Amino acid sequence: MTSNRTFQIFLGLYISIFFLYLFGPLIIMSVTAFNSAEFPSITPWECFSFRWFNEGKIAYDGQRLAGLAADRDLHVGLITSLFIALGVVALSVPIGMSAAIVLTQVHSKLRTLFYSMSIMPVLFPGVVIGISTVVLWDRIATIGGEGIISELGRNGIFLTILGQTCFISTYCFLIFVARLQRFDTTQEEAALDLGASQTQVFIKILIPYLMPAIGSSAVIAFLASFENYNTTVFSILSEQTLTTVIATKVRLGISPAISALAFVIICLTLVAAVLYEFFRRRQEKKKALESAAKMYKEISSDRLKEDSKKAFILPKSIFVILFLFLMAILGWQQIIKNNLYGGECIAKAEDAKKSNFADQLKLLQNNADTLESEGGDGGTGSTNEYNDIFGDPNLFKNFGGFDN
Amino acid sequence: MGGFFKKNGSIISTFFLIAITFWLIFLILIPQLYMLDLSFRPNLPPLLRGGPDDVYTLTHYKHFVFGSETSKDAYNYVDIGVFVDTIGTAILVTIINLCFCYPIAFYIAKLATPNATRLLILALIIPFWINELLRSFAIRILFAGEGVINNLLLEMGLLDAAVNFIALDVALYTGLTYAYILLMIFPLYNALETLDTNQLEAAKDLGSSTIRTHWRIVIPHAKAGIASGSTMVFMLTAGALATPVVLSSPNTFWFTQLIYQWFNMNDNWSRGSAYSIILLVVSVAFVLLMMRIFRVTIGEVVR
Numbered sequence: 001m002t003s004n005r006t007f008q009i010f011l012g013l014y015i016s017i018f019f020l021y022l023f024g025p026l027i028i029m030s031v032t033a034f035n036s037a038e039f040p041s042i043t044p045w046e047c048f049s050f051r052w053f054n055e056g057k058i059a060y061d062g063q064r065l066a067g068l069a070a071d072r073d074l075h076v077g078l079i080t081s082l083f084i085a086l087g088v089v090a091l092s093v094p095i096g097m098s099a100a101i102v103l104t105q106v107h108s109k110l111r112t113l114f115y116s117m118s119i120m121p122v123l124f125p126g127v128v129i130g131i132s133t134v135v136l137w138d139r140i141a142t143i144g145g146e147g148i149i150s151e152l153g154r155n156g157i158f159l160t161i162l163g164q165t166c167f168i169s170t171y172c173f174l175i176f177v178a179r180l181q182r183f184d185t186t187q188e189e190a191a192l193d194l195g196a197s198q199t200q201v202f203i204k205i206l207i208p209y210l211m212p213a214i215g216s217s218a219v220i221a222f223l224a225s226f227e228n229y230n231t232t233v234f235s236i237l238s239e240q241t242l243t244t245v246i247a248t249k250v251r252l253g254i255s256p257a258i259s260a261l262a263f264v265i266i267c268l269t270l271v272a273a274v275l276y277e278f279f280r281r282r283q284e285k286k287k288a289l290e291s292a293a294k295m296y297k298e299i300s301s302d303r304l305k306e307d308s309k310k311a312f313i314l315p316k317s318i319f320v321i322l323f324l325f326l327m328a329i330l331g332w333q334q335i336i337k338n339n340l341y342g343g344e345c346i347a348k349a350e351d352a353k354k355s356n357f358a359d360q361l362k363l364l365q366n367n368a369d370t371l372e373s374e375g376g377d378g379g380t381g382s383t384n385e386y387n388d389i390f391g392d393p394n395l396f397k398n399f400g401g402f403d404n
Numbered sequence: 405m406g407g408f409f410k411k412n413g414s415i416i417s418t419f420f421l422i423a424i425t426f427w428l429i430f431l432i433l434i435p436q437l438y439m440l441d442l443s444f445r446p447n448l449p450p451l452l453r454g455g456p457d458d459v460y461t462l463t464h465y466k467h468f469v470f471g472s473e474t475s476k477d478a479y480n481y482v483d484i485g486v487f488v489d490t491i492g493t494a495i496l497v498t499i500i501n502l503c504f505c506y507p508i509a510f511y512i513a514k515l516a517t518p519n520a521t522r523l524l525i526l527a528l529i530i531p532f533w534i535n536e537l538l539r540s541f542a543i544r545i546l547f548a549g550e551g552v553i554n555n556l557l558l559e560m561g562l563l564d565a566a567v568n569f570i571a572l573d574v575a576l577y578t579g580l581t582y583a584y585i586l587l588m589i590f591p592l593y594n595a596l597e598t599l600d601t602n603q604l605e606a607a608k609d610l611g612s613s614t615i616r617t618h619w620r621i622v623i624p625h626a627k628a629g630i631a632s633g634s635t636m637v638f639m640l641t642a643g644a645l646a647t648p649v650v651l652s653s654p655n656t657f658w659f660t661q662l663i664y665q666w667f668n669m670n671d672n673w674s675r676g677s678a679y680s681i682i683l684l685v686v687s688v689a690f691v692l693l694m695m696r697i698f699r700v701t702i703g704e705v706v707r
Binding site (some may be wrong): 018026028029063095096099100101117118122123127129132136198199202223229233243246247258263271272277 | 424427428432434435436439442495507508511531534541633639644650660664668687
């Protein structure tokens with residue numbers, strides 16, 4: 001029994017460490033987005049502020065650190081990324097679907113070959129896919145001479161869509177294959193027997209059946225394309241996507257604006273996850289209610305009905321909502337206290353830094369001055385005399401001046 | 405072929421054929437073959453391509469092994485060193501991930517209640533919806549010279565001076581382990597989920613210790629998952645570019661960074677292609693090795 005107990009504790013500890021490892025860095029990064037210091041950090045906490053979500057700042061030494069709202073590169077990259085992701089979805093979902101359907105129709109030997117070829121792109125490093133797309137299309141563009149082909153072949157967005165479609169189609173393909181494995185082919189046969197044409201069967205039976213797979217593969221394709229860096233960095237050529245912009249920024253020097261961006265993405269992800277879970281639970285409840293309702297009809301017993309009336313209990317989610325509400329109020333107070341963007345605090349910190357900077361400058365100048373005068377002392381005899389002559393104000397005092 | 409058209413109707417058959425041909429031939433096959441071809445050709449300006457100088461040569465592969473002709477060393481220690489480093493680290497990261505994830509996957513699959521399972525899986529997925537670059541950036545904030553860990557340790561008085569985690573590659577290894585952990589957990593979880601709990605109980609009743617049960621029953625059952633997870637993690641780590649870009653120290657190179665340099669900075673596309681081919685061959689060889697060791701088919705590896 002005791003060994004079981006220690007095992008439980010050990011397991012609990014292990015799982016906590018694991019999830020701390022997963023979430024710790026993300027939480028810390030999110031917190032740094034609200035620190036007004038130029039370097040993303042927590043421990044020398046300067047001020048709570050939203051500056052990295054807004055205009056960013058111009059540092060006292062003249063370095064410009066743009067915030068999220070003020071960063072033009074980021075906006076352009078975001079739009080390009082969205083455009084590419086839509087293109088990839090439009091190409092890879094139909095490709096994945098066709099390949100999966102055809103896979104169910106080919107046989108034995110050919111089937112293995114076809115399947116192996118279809119999943120190959122997942123086993124290629126993303127870098128390799130990017131490079132191969134670029135070198136091929138550069139060649140095509142050179143051969144194609146002037147005109148649309150050459151323009152396409154040197155268009156980063158077009159190449160990126162093609163490169164990403166190459167392996168994202170495989171993701172879609174695998175999703176469709178999984179769904180098609182459970183497809184009941186007798187449905188098709190029944191429709192054909194009843195006189196439907198092949199096209200009708202496809203549109204009226206297969207497509208509706210595949211609808212969930214189409215939805216999830218579109219989402220997966222969109223996300224995979226949006227996040228991709230390894231392929232994109234080669235195939236994008238002179239354009240910029242969100243990921244390449246981020247990479248450039250990170251390489252040049254790390255700024256809390258990136259933390260702010262990450263925070264926004266984390267929030268969106270959390271909202272999506274909560275919504276997903278919420279709808280799933282609601283659907284499950286709906287199903288459970290429906291089956292319960294069926295049961296009532298079949299055995300209309302009073303006892304069951306009474307139970308259902310009593311069964312009105314507070315959903316647990318209310319606590320989560322309350323907690324979030326409290327957090328929102330606390331956060332709001334903090335914001336009000338700090339005059340919306342923490343302006344006062346920042347100004348103070350800035351002043352402190354400036355005076356610090358000025359002090360240092362003064363100190364440097366003083367040092368330089370003393371050095372200079374010391375240097376003067378150590379100079380040749382003649383300058384020494386000069387110094388003495390002109391450095392002594394009493395000399396002119398004694399002279400009395402010309403006017404008098 | 406006739407049967408195919410008859411089965412799907414002509415319009416849809418044509419659509420299928422176009423989509424699949426476009427994908428398999430234009431997006432997968434031809435680019436790779438052309439890159440292979442290019443890797444055997446000298447680096448020429450575009451105008452000279454196809455001219456008399458454009459002959460097959462092994463220059464780029466020779467460069468990888470022996471270095472440039474002007475160098476004094478017998479072998480290209482720099483590039484080979486980067487390559488060995490990359491592959492070695494990738495293997496290490498794969499093993500660490502496997503050991504780290506196995507208990508978690510087992511817990512989620514076999515020990516947790518169904519509700520907890522669902523929550524844990526959701527919690528696992530959330531971090532992986534966030535861009536790899538941003539996740540690496542989070543690690544970088546932790547490990548930077550003025551970063552959170554250094555500041556914390558300094559304030560607690562455990563350190564006298566800041567440790568440069570980036571130069572020591574601690575940050576890189578942590579980041580790489582962090583980056584693809586999900587791709588290890590999910591195959592493991594899927595494999596372990598199908599294990600019949602009765603088998604575990606039977607083993608326990610027959611007096612087998614926990615470790616023995618795992619070694620003799622659970623791990624053999626999960627071998628497809630282990631193969632699949634290890635392959636994915638290895639491939640992605642060896643081919644990673646985003647994490648090394650953010651986290652590697654100035655004097656550490658990842659093989660993909662080398663490729664990037666030949667390709668973009670030195671404008672030597674054919675050498676970049678040759679290095680890509682080397683990476684590709686190693687990746688595919690690793691997959692084949694895993695398939696051989698664990699006796700699984702390629703379909704079980706990629707799922």
